[in-house]
Amino acid sequence: MSLLVLNGGSATLKFALYRRQQVVLRGRIERIGSRPQLVAIVGIGSTLRDIAFTGNDHAAVSSALLDWLEEQDMLDGLEGIAHRIVHGGRDFADPVRLDHTVLARLDTLVPLAPLHQPQALAIVRHLLARYPEVPQIACFDTAFHRTQPWVNQQFALPRTLTEEGILRYGFHGLSYAYITRRLREMLGETAGGRVIVAHLGQGCSLCALRDGRSQATSMGFTALDGLMMGRRCGSLDPGVILYLMQHKGFNAQAVEHLLYHDSGLYGVSGISDDMRDLEASEHPHAQEAIALFVQRVVHEIGAMAAVNGGLDALVFTAGIGEHSQRIRAAICQRLAWLGVALDETANRHHAQRLDNGSGPSLWMIPTDEEEEIATASRTLLSDMTPGSGFST
Known part of the structure; x- marks a missing residue:
């Protein structure tokens, strides 16, 4: 009963593995796009070693990470993979299961977060192909700010543009x-x-x-x-x-x-x-x-x-x-x-x-976006797979 959390940044990938709601492994890979490097990892004591990266984009780096986790027998019982997605637009506020239809809608938001959205979606697509039976969940950085008063979400632009979704969305919501x-x-x-x-x-x-x-x-x-x-x-x-x-x-x-x-x-x-x-x-x-x-x-x-x-x-x-x-x-x-x-x-x-x-x-207060992603994902996963152990 494991949950893997992947938090992709513009040039980083943070990850955390949870078993029965307890984090057992976490780490960070930096310099993605040039020379990927594992710079921090905590957990599983003496079994740790460096990860060999054969590519430098987010999909290749996530693939190398998953290869390494499988070699360490850490993904047995994997029941969910949860992702940080930076922009959810007007359509997405709550965690949602990712499929190709949802991905197509999230693709339309790439111009609004070009440093983050395409990289995260590339990881999702790679993992959907690799683990087609494992539910993947998206948690959105914009969701937290949907509670703002309407006046604080607007720009002073023609109403037609506002109605099309040109709004103040805000980010870092998981933090x-x-x-x-x-x-x-x-x-x-x-x-x-x-x-x-x-x-x-x-x-x-x-x-x-x-x-x-x-x-x-x-x-x-x-x-x-x-x-x-x-x-x-x-x-x-x-x-x-x-x-x-x-x-x-x-x-x-x-x-x-x-x-x-x-x-x-x-x-x-x-x-x-x-x-x-x-x-x-x-x-x-x-x-x-x-x-x-x-x-x-x-x-x-x-x-x-x-x-x-x-x-x-x-x-x-x-x-x-x-x-x-x-x-x-x-x-x-x-x-x-x-x-x-x-x-x-x-x-x-x-x-x-x-x-x-x-x-x-x-x-x-040190932030922990991975913990927030895990917390936000568990209810949806438990509803999808009763008896999974993800219930909070």
């Missing part, structure tokens, strides 16, 4: 759902207050929560909007795009590549899209990229606090949010006007509770 559950476990009823979660990683966004439900988020129609990210620009005057196309000779493909691949921390610094590299660099462009990143986060937190009518708690999560004491300190310093007061010792030691006891509570 926000997990953080929301953790806050309830930690804080009880007070978790229902005015909370802002800062998901700061290679991709970055904010979510304003009230009563544990999404009220607003910094990402919009695509995963380009909002905060400055590793290689994505975040919010941008649309007139810049018109200027590039009308006066600089950019076509749509060149604009897409600029905004998704050549901007953000990488574009501003000219050095790296990794915050760790920039913090270690003394180059003024690296420091400028960090300053701009902090500025954008502070700006958007102010907007989220306005939407929520104040701030009771601020949560940092994801790679930068969990590991960069410098970025957390810089953001909190700029939020003193909201009553934010950071405990420097707690921050330096990456403690879970980061405030000094006054003002809004401050938290660092």
Whole structure:
């Protein structure tokens, strides 16, 4: 009675194997598309060894991972495979079993998440062919934000375009759902207050929560909007795009590549899209990229606090949010006007509770999208296969 969770990113694949609702193995493969490398794995002790990759795309990497898991006899009793799918559009909010009809509908959303959607769907198609009898489940990053007030989902565009589905969808929803559950476990009823979660990683966004439900988020129609990210620009005057196309000779493909691949921390610094590299660099462009990143986060937190009518708690999560004491300190310093007061010792030691006891509570909570995917998938799997052991 095993459940395999696959969480595909633009150049990564995180995975976790559950037996009877307990995780027994988890890991991460990076640099997909160039030189795939297993960089982290936890579980099964002495049986672990490296994985040999013969291809560098997501389907080839997932195939090598499954070969390795089979060699280790870890897939006996496999009853489900659950996937993170970034964009569910208007049609998909709850977990759904994947088949070729559903995949065809998800293909239409590829232009809205070109760094993630095609890669995840390629993995699904490979595994449908490999394990045709094993149910595969999709969990959607956009689903968490469907609770937002309608006014917060709209753009100021002609109504016909809104009705066609050009809306603010928001992303990182699986991360926000997990953080929301953790806050309830930690804080009880007070978790229902005015909370802002800062998901700061290679991709970055904010979510304003009230009563544990999404009220607003910094990402919009695509995963380009909002905060400055590793290689994505975040919010941008649309007139810049018109200027590039009308006066600089950019076509749509060149604009897409600029905004998704050549901007953000990488574009501003000219050095790296990794915050760790920039913090270690003394180059003024690296420091400028960090300053701009902090500025954008502070700006958007102010907007989220306005939407929520104040701030009771601020949560940092994801790679930068969990590991960069410098970025957390810089953001909190700029939020003193909201009553934010950071405990420097707690921050330096990456403690879970980061405030000094006054003002809004401050938290660092590691996210676990794989756990959220597993939790969200079990009910659907138990309904499909009664007696499977997936019942919660």
